[in-house]
Each structure stands twice: as structure tokens, then as C-alpha cells.
Amino acid sequence: MIVTVAWLVLLTAGFAWECYCRLHPGRWASLATVSSWLWQRRAGRVFLVAVWAFVGWHFFSRYTVPR
């Protein structure tokens, strides 16, 4: 239960930090900035698409509903 809460805290922190970085640009890089930077390189694009595809494959075609 504690680790489940830790996961939720991490996900919420990531979302909140992304919002903060987008609303106060300059000092910290948002995930969008990092992705833009990667997207400008062909290898970076392949990496981003690969990560995104793995997430989709893992979560949406190989999920097991807990009983």
C-alpha cells in the first residue's frame, strides 16, 4: 500500500513539476523542452517513439486485470 502511494506521489509530482516548468519557463526544463530537444535529432526521435511504443505495448496490449 505504501509503495502504491509512493507511485501515485511520483506520478503526481511529475505532472505538477511539468505544469510548473511550463508556467515558469527559463530556469528548469519541462518534459516538453527535453522532448523537443530530442526530437530535433533523428536518433532522438527514434528513441522517443521507441519509449512511447514500449509504454503502449506494455500497458495496453499486455495488461492483466487484478482479481
Next chain:
Amino acid sequence: MTPRPSKTARLGGCLPTRRFAAFALISAAYAWYVTGLRPFTNSAYEAVFAAPAILLALGLLSPAGRRTPRDPLTLRGVAPWVALAAAAGCLEAIGLALGGRSPVVPTLSTVVDHALGWHATRFVLFFGWLEVGTRPLHGPWRRLSPRTSSPGAPQTGPSL
């Protein structure tokens, strides 16, 4: 004095257009179809992989590579993301070391599996996944259309 960008531009980067609405509608229909398929089946694998295949093809052809980033990246600037990723990596590694299905230390996928029991939540998560993945393509391809591009407009990188 440089005008401060609007909150909409800072948060989203692209304003909705009719084409974007049509794209969202098609994505929603596709998401509903895919999330109705049974997991671990060939049709589920093919349907989920169709989107990355199309994105990869469009991404490699996209003109975004010629643009300059909005903000230069520094190690200090990405440090919070590295810390978050390290924390997530540690939790995931411990969960996997305990077999991956431990109720005490669940992995991220075990936590997410709880939300995937309903078609509606699967649809929302899949639609979000599709939106995140196709986000970099909205800006560069839209800016190329004669209706929206302007020679004096500032060139910014795509936002994910």
C-alpha cells in the same frame, strides 16, 4: 520589451483547429476500438503497434529537425527529472526483484493494471497515450500549411 506568451501558448503551444478536432475524433474512435480488444492477442498487438509505426514514419519525415529549441538544455535544468526517473527506477527495480507481482512492492504496471479493469479508464489512458505520442507532429505539420504559416512568425520547437 518582449511580450510574455499567453498562458494557452505556454501550456499547449498549439491552438485547436478544425483539422485538430477531426484528428482528435479519429483518435478517440481508434482508442475506443483498441481498448475493447482482449489483451495478449494478435489483434491487440497489431492495433497498438499501428500507431507507433505511423508516428515513426511521420516523425522521421517531419521538418521539426530543422528548428531550434526554445530553451537550451542544461544538466541543472533537467536535474529534477533525473531525480524523479531515478526514484521511479529504484521502485521498479525493487518490485521486479520481488517477482513483479508483489502486493507489498508493486511495479508501476501492477499499479496501472488496477485502472485498466474498466473500458472507460482504458480508453482515457490510451487516448492520452495517443495524444502524447502524436503531439510533436501537430505543430510542425500544421505550421507548414499555407493558412497558418507566416514568414515573420517565430520558429519554436514542437511541444510534447
